[in-house]
Amino acid sequence: MALANIFETPAPGFNFDNAGRNAALEGLFDGGNTPKPMKTGTTIAGVVFKDGVVLGADTRATSDEVVADKMCAKIHYISPNIYCCGAGTAADTEKTTDLLSSNLTIYSLNSGRNPRVVMAVNILQDMLYRYHGQIGANLILGGVDCTGNHLYTVGPYGSVDKVPYLSMGSGDLAALGILEDGFKPDLELEPAKELVRAAIQAGIMNDLGSGNNIDICVITKQGVDYIRPYRESQYKDNRKMKYKYRPGTTTVLTKEVVPLKLEVVQETVQKMETT
């Protein structure tokens, strides 16, 4: 235990000291409102097609009812051949994917090999399982490596599933309807992009937490095409962005100057020692 007046550098890693306190507090509130971390109400989707993987996401980040970020990037870079979409707590998805990306880069440099998607999935699974669901990250990992095109989902408790198409986030059910209807194995590039776009569009239309633009990321053996934004929202506002007005914009009608007379009531002198 440190003394209150000494600043200790925090221990590395996550600190769950408050988890016990939070659990106890929830009991006190008796089903009332407990403070909640910020989430990206979101729609993310992924589809495996003939030559690779297409990942898509909306770009809205919300803080309760206010849209905090209209052009939030939810498709994160993991390695040159692997990208990851994240839903859930915004900070958790950012940091988890950053950690994964640095670890994989070090591994690549050490071994001289490009990382495989299944390796990224295993690292993520181990990490999320170790934290028993405290890290609120629902991730869709997609990539192309020497063994083929892969799409995986990783849940916050550390469960993993390998799938040909998938959607996550608050708009997942709306998007899943479109994917279930339109998915066929071995799609071509354009139909696959259109399918993902339609799925995210459904999420945006039917979920309040998703909206604004659609980002698409196409990963193939040849390379990555990160199209941001793929489709812009039709509902754009015209903002001036500059709220400074030049002098003279407002007309001056009258001017009156009133001098204030001040009377000295009391005077005290305090000597200062400046030796």
Next chain:
Amino acid sequence: MEKHCTDSRVKGVSTGTTILAAVFDGGVVIGSDSRASVGEEYVSSKTINKVIQVHDRIFCCIAGSLADAQAITKAAKFHLSFHSVQMESPPRVMAAASVLRDLCYKNREELQAGFMTAGWDKKNGPQVYVVALGGMLINQLVTIAGSGSTYIYGYIDAKYKPNMTKEECLQFATNALALAMGRDNASGGVAHLVVVTEKGVEHVVVPGDKLPKFHDE
């Protein structure tokens, strides 16, 4: 995702499930459904694989929390493969079951997963072991587990005979899974069956529409 997980006892994705394993003359049949659910109402996967290979002739079926089960089977695979390198021979089915039992028992407070281990080894031939939630280990000829198993206890008790042929046992397992999937809402999808014998391993997948029908008008 939170709106899907309301009052489930298992946090996250769970395999409310039907799994079974049975010994026949010369091998074992181990099988499961393929549904994974979140909360009481959302099917998060229709095609999850619950029959996991932990060694060349040893398979494991999982029930309970998917995250816990996947983590445990990973650890078990590692331990078994290390054990078999040290012993310079394939591990016994009993060894695989013990590894799982140790992991389940030592961490029984935190874990919510149950297993069935089945396989073939040179010393004892085909065997089936069940490792329950708290870490109990029992050797049986035929065993069922998971939420859907309650609907087929009668069928298993009536129809299982020791020393069946491979075809009879496969039909028995398919029927049992079909009956359970027909009555349990947390089980469904396709039926995954694996047949392990001295000669090798055979994986049979029966899609939902090819499952036997029992008065399903």
